[in-house]
Amino acid sequence: MSSADTTLAAAGSAVPAGRPARLWPTGLAAGLLWSAVGVLTLSWPNQEVGFKSWGYTREFGLAALAGGVALALAAVSGVAYRSWPVARRLHPAGPWLVLLAVLVGIWEAVTAKLALLPSPFFAPPQSLIEIYAGDWKRLLDSLLNSLWLLANGYVLGAVSGFITGVAIGWSRGLGYWVHPVLRFLGPVPSTALLPMAFFFFPSSWAAAVFLIALATWFPVTVLTWSGVASVNRAFYDVARTLGANARFLIFRVAIPAALPHVFVGLFMGLGASFSVLVAAEMMGVKSGLGFYLSWAQGWASYANMYGALIVMALTFSGLITLLFAVRDRLLAWQKGVVKW
Numbered sequence: 016m017s018s019a020d021t022t023l024a025a026a027g028s029a030v031p032a033g034r035p036a037r038l039w040p041t042g043l044a045a046g047l048l049w050s051a052v053g054v055l056t057l058s059w060p061n062q063e064v065g066f067k068s069w070g071y072t073r074e075f076g077l078a079a080l081a082g083g084v085a086l087a088l089a090a091v092s093g094v095a096y097r098s099w100p101v102a103r104r105l106h107p108a109g110p111w112l113v114l115l116a117v118l119v120g121i122w123e124a125v126t127a128k129l130a131l132l133p134s135p136f137f138a139p140p141q142s143l144i145e146i147y148a149g150d151w152k153r154l155l156d157s158l159l160n161s162l163w164l165l166a167n168g169y170v171l172g173a174v175s176g177f178i179t180g181v182a183i184g185w186s187r188g189l190g191y192w193v194h195p196v197l198r199f200l201g202p203v204p205s206t207a208l209l210p211m212a213f214f215f216f217p218s219s220w221a222a223a224v225f226l227i228a229l230a231t232w233f234p235v236t237v238l239t240w241s242g243v244a245s246v247n248r249a250f251y252d253v254a255r256t257l258g259a260n261a262r263f264l265i266f267r268v269a270i271p272a273a274l275p276h277v278f279v280g281l282f283m284g285l286g287a288s289f290s291v292l293v294a295a296e297m298m299g300v301k302s303g304l305g306f307y308l309s310w311a312q313g314w315a316s317y318a319n320m321y322g323a324l325i326v327m328a329l330t331f332s333g334l335i336t337l338l339f340a341v342r343d344r345l346l347a348w349q350k351g352v353v354k355w
Contacts, residue, residue, distance in 0.1 A: 040090075041109030041113060042086060042089060042090025043091065045083075045090075045113045046083045046084065046085070046086030046087025046089075047087060049080075049086060049116045050079070050087070051083070051120065052076075052116055053080025053082075053083055055128075057080070059124075061127045061139075062128065062130035064130060069127050069138075070142075071141040071142075075141035075144055083116075086112065119140055126138065126139040135318070138318040142318040146318050150319060154307065157302065158304060161292060161305070161327075161330075162330070164220065164224065164227070164295075164300065165292050167227075168226070168227025168228045168230075168291075168292070169228070169284065169285065171227075172227060172228035172232040172288070173231055173284060175232050176232040176233070176234070176239065179239075180235060180237070180239025180240040180241075180243065181239055181243055181265065181273075183236075183240050184240040184243025185243055190240075200233070201237070205227075205229045205230040205291045206290065206295075208229070209226065209298055212225055213299050219295075219301070223291075223292070223295035223300050227288045227292055227295070229291075230284065230288050231285070232284070234280045234283035235280040235283075238279050238280030242274070242277055243269050243272075243273045246273060250272065251268060254268050275346060278338075281338060282335070292305065293305040293327070297309045304330075307319070308323050308324070311323060
């Protein structure tokens, strides 16, 4: 082996070995900060608000302290055990864990310890534990109702939008009639149609499904149409030369080539459907996370409202991550062509 090959091999082997060593400062800092949050919570007495102290303070402090110790040990052990998967995963999450520890510590200090923010509008972090421990059944039921409503509206809008986009992208005759409808209804927010939908549909649930489907249908239609219309004509010419018929051109040429645009439309439709879902549940549907938010605000239960917002954010983020995974699986064959 030449000296250049030896140098390159040594450099290549040094890169993975150095990664765990670089992760331990942020991981250790995160562990120390979370431990400090736990010590602060346990040692600093709470300010009583309305002759009542915040519950689950001890549990929150112990959890923060235990989590901080675990993070610090994981960071330190990552230097010794460089192939440990947990240590490697701490590297990208380290700065966020540091920032979250600082924010949670400030949140705890200005609410439970100093009472600088007015109660009950601003609750401390430990109040979330009380909400999840005492009201988890209602939150779970609201979450399931929201997911069922979202699934019905989103699937209906995505399927209809995909079919419409393929149709107008392939046929100029259909495009002549559908384009004006897209330009007329597309810019109108679906939430603006809430009063009309609740009037024309037999139930508020059906109206919400229609509005979610409409919010999803527009971006999926436009992006699918754009994808089909932008397919390279040379692909069609080659397929026709080999004897392909119109059906083959649509399902084997146009749709696969347009799938990256379709997924962009699906992502945009999913984001729009979240907004319509929450608005519909707050205004008419008597179930779901949006209804839970409205109920908590009406009873001035702001801790419940914060708990529902966190559940909502985690759920919607998880759905988007799931859609990313589906896209990566279906379009793996286009990774060399499409910018990911």
